[in-house]
Amino acid sequence: MRYQPVTDHDKESAAAAYNRQGAGYMLRGAYREATFYLLSAVVCDPDCWPAFFNLGNCWVKLGDDEAAIWAYEQAVRNCTDYAPLFLNLGIAYCRRGRYEEALPYLEQAWCLKSDNAACAAALGYACFKLDELGLAWHWYAKAARLKPEKTEYKASMQYIGRLISVAGP
Secondary structure: OOOOOOHHHHHHHHHHHHHHHHHHHHHHOOHHHHHHHHHHHHHHHHOOHHHHHHHHHHHHOOOHHHHHHHHHHHHOOOOOHHHHHHHHHHHHHHHHOHHHHHHHHHHHHHHOOOHHHHHHHHHHHHHHHHHHHHHHHHHHHHHHHHHHHHHHHHHHHHHHHHHHHHHHO
């Protein structure tokens, strides 16, 4: 039997198969098991950004935001046009209190999907935590206009409006 070198196509196919298996476990809520397949996917193909994205989502569910940030950052290296990736990375940074680092990712998510209320609300939250009250109000107002049924967006906007009026000019 002759040795057959593994081609890039073989690696990409194996990575895609592992990613599908990992996604299947995620759908069942078996996040720890999913990480085994997703890590196998990124070992096969380090450019397989969907596997890194799914891995980040698993680690968020497992409570490991730092690992999620690492996985999302790996995904960003090979994907520039998937808003949920940038939104999730920005939110993970916010969960760790790293609001300045979150902003560029949240802004990119907004640029990619400017009709997404969650992007606007995440920007509002990050701006609020950075004491940029005017910008925070602006983003929550956008979120409230995009999803009027989400009363928490309007409540956040009103709360920030009161803070601004108390602070004065």
